[in-house]
Amino acid sequence: xxxxxxxxxxxxxxxxxxxxxxxxxxxxxxxxxxxxxxxxxxxxxxxxxxxxxxxxxxxxxxxxxxxxxxxxxxxxxxxxxxxxxxxxxxxxxxxxxxxxxxxxxxxxxxxxx
Amino acid sequence: xxxxxxxxxxxxxxxxxxxxxxxxxxxxxxxxxxxxxxxxxxxxxxxxxxxxxxxxxxxxxxxxxxxxxxxxxxxxxxxxxxxxxxxxxxxxxxxxxxxxxxxxxxxxxxxxxxxxxxxxxxxxxxxxxxxxxxxxxxxxxxxxxxxxxxxxxxxxxxxxxxxxxxxxxxxxxxxxxxxxxxxxxxxxxxxxxxxxxxxxxxxxxxxxxxxxxxxxxxxxxxxxxxxxxxxxxxxxx
Numbered sequence: 001x002x003x004x005x006x007x008x009x010x011x012x013x014x015x016x017x018x019x020x021x022x023x024x025x026x027x028x029x030x031x032x033x034x035x036x037x038x039x040x041x042x043x044x045x046x047x048x049x050x051x052x053x054x055x056x057x058x059x060x061x062x063x064x065x066x067x068x069x070x071x072x073x074x075x076x077x078x079x080x081x082x083x084x085x086x087x088x089x090x091x092x093x094x095x096x097x098x099x100x101x102x103x104x105x106x107x108x109x110x111x112x113x
Numbered sequence: 114x115x116x117x118x119x120x121x122x123x124x125x126x127x128x129x130x131x132x133x134x135x136x137x138x139x140x141x142x143x144x145x146x147x148x149x150x151x152x153x154x155x156x157x158x159x160x161x162x163x164x165x166x167x168x169x170x171x172x173x174x175x176x177x178x179x180x181x182x183x184x185x186x187x188x189x190x191x192x193x194x195x196x197x198x199x200x201x202x203x204x205x206x207x208x209x210x211x212x213x214x215x216x217x218x219x220x221x222x223x224x225x226x227x228x229x230x231x232x233x234x235x236x237x238x239x240x241x242x243x244x245x246x247x248x249x250x251x252x253x254x255x256x257x258x259x260x261x262x263x264x265x266x267x268x269x270x271x272x273x274x275x276x277x278x279x280x281x282x283x284x285x286x287x288x289x290x291x292x293x294x295x296x297x298x299x300x301x302x303x304x305x306x307x308x309x310x311x312x313x314x315x316x317x318x319x320x321x322x323x324x325x326x327x328x329x330x331x332x333x334x335x336x337x338x339x340x341x342x343x344x345x346x347x348x349x350x
Contacts, residue, residue: 001140003140004135004140008128008131008132011127011128011131012124012127012128015124015127016120016124019120019123019124020117020120041135044140045138046144046145046148047140047141048141048142048143048144049141049142051141053241054152054163054164054165055162055163055164055165055239055240055241056156056162056163056164056308056309057162057239057240057309059308063152063153064152066152066164067144068144068145068148069148069151069152069155069164069165069168070145070147070148070151070168072165073165073168073169073173076165076169076243076245076246077169077176077177077180077245079245080180080184080245080248080249080328081180081183081184081187083249083332084183084184084187084188084331084332084335085187087187087188087191087335087339088187088190088191088194090339091190091191091194091195091338091339092194094194094195094342095194
């Protein structure tokens, strides 16, 4: 249960950072917080009480005592995608800084809404 | 001020709806029926002892091909942003060399990082780990080299050759399954072998090795772009 609450907290912190903060680097960090929270949420959905990893490393392991493999498979690829997305976002931030000379989104006029 | 209030209401609504939605899923209780099916039949159908691997590479192999192409897109995006839109390229500046311990230590530890990453992606169908994780570990070894020797460059054409060959291996193995009598994409046409042996579960280890090479090459390319961005321009405006 605490995993659920922790992942909600991570998502909330990330959303708060993305919405409130004015620094582009902090916004990118907030995006990564949201991704971590979602990954934790997906993995904890598949948890089974006293479950083991879904690996048949010994003969005679009962499959019903294992945790759900599908959320783990989904997050496994999602983590790598998150990392590459982070790289892409940082590249955008670098270019924005070079063009405007600032990281403050209040001073970047074409990002105003 | 008004904007902050609106934001807080928005945030509270999202978190509250998440909590109310997940109150219907009791924690640690029961599995989805699909996961149940994979756990009960996965070993017999794919021959891999790690069910997560058999989901990633066999049952959902086509999705994994999509994920790998997303990764390629991100790496290509970083390269385009830095190399096409950036100006004043390829003027390397002299950096202050890192100290002696970092340089010698990284030279000692680099082959072991490569070995560990290779172990992770070769044993992907037996133990936790696989191509994505092993590739990331190998790329972290390259990051260490870049930090210890700021002048290093990776041969980019060789890197993209490795990347392309790995992708072609994945696709050709998948297409070869179409020629089999079962005729499905990524059909496991090789013998499955015995459980928990290194040479088992048919094409799964081959695909994971290809994914490992591809992820390692793409991350090394991203690291190369970013480090060159730091070193070539040196933080000047």
